[in-house]
Amino acid sequence: MTDIDIKALLVGLEYKDLDKDEVFVKNSLKARIVEDILLAMKEDGLTQATLAKRLNKSRQYISKILNETANFTLDTIVEIALALDRTISIRIIKQGNNIYSNKLSEYADTRVPEFALTGKLKKNSMAA
Numbered sequence: 001m002t003d004i005d006i007k008a009l010l011v012g013l014e015y016k017d018l019d020k021d022e023v024f025v026k027n028s029l030k031a032r033i034v035e036d037i038l039l040a041m042k043e044d045g046l047t048q049a050t051l052a053k054r055l056n057k058s059r060q061y062i063s064k065i066l067n068e069t070a071n072f073t074l075d076t077i078v079e080i081a082l083a084l085d086r087t088i089s090i091r092i093i094k095q096g097n098n099i100y101s102n103k104l105s106e107y108a109d110t111r112v113p114e115f116a117l118t119g120k121l122k123k124n125s126m127a128a
Contacts, residue, residue, distance in 0.1 A: 019095055030068050033077060038066060040084040054083040 018024050041051060048066065052059040064070035065080070074090075081088045 027068075030072075034066055034068055036086075037080055037084065040086050044084065046084075051080070051083060055079055 041047075048062045049059045052062045055062070061070065065072055065076070078088060
């Protein structure tokens with residue numbers, strides 16, 4: 001985190017454009033992902049060593065991810081989620097929309113696209 005991010009956290013909402021600060025947004029997303037990984041590990045009683053073995057990675061690499069010092073990719077996040085028997089939901093929404101509000105229910109299509117299941121895109125695969 002940068003000094004401005006830390007100051008914004010300490011001061012509260014005085015720094016009004018946190019959602020537009022690239023570093024803050026990146027760090028916040030990374031923290032949320034790590035929190036989800038840790039929660040899944042706790043729920044399933046998994047250690048870092050067990051997760052590392054499932055991923056064919058070193059325990060040190062898993063430690064770096066969980067300490068937010070690794071610059072992990074979307075591919076890595078998917079691998080971890082699958083190793084934890086979890087799914088991922090990533091949305092890009094207009095700034096100012098609260099992702100927890102009912103206004104976004106129009107985006108909350110929970111059907112899995114055929115492409116995600118088969119790797120092949122079928123015409124009208126998302127049709128109702």
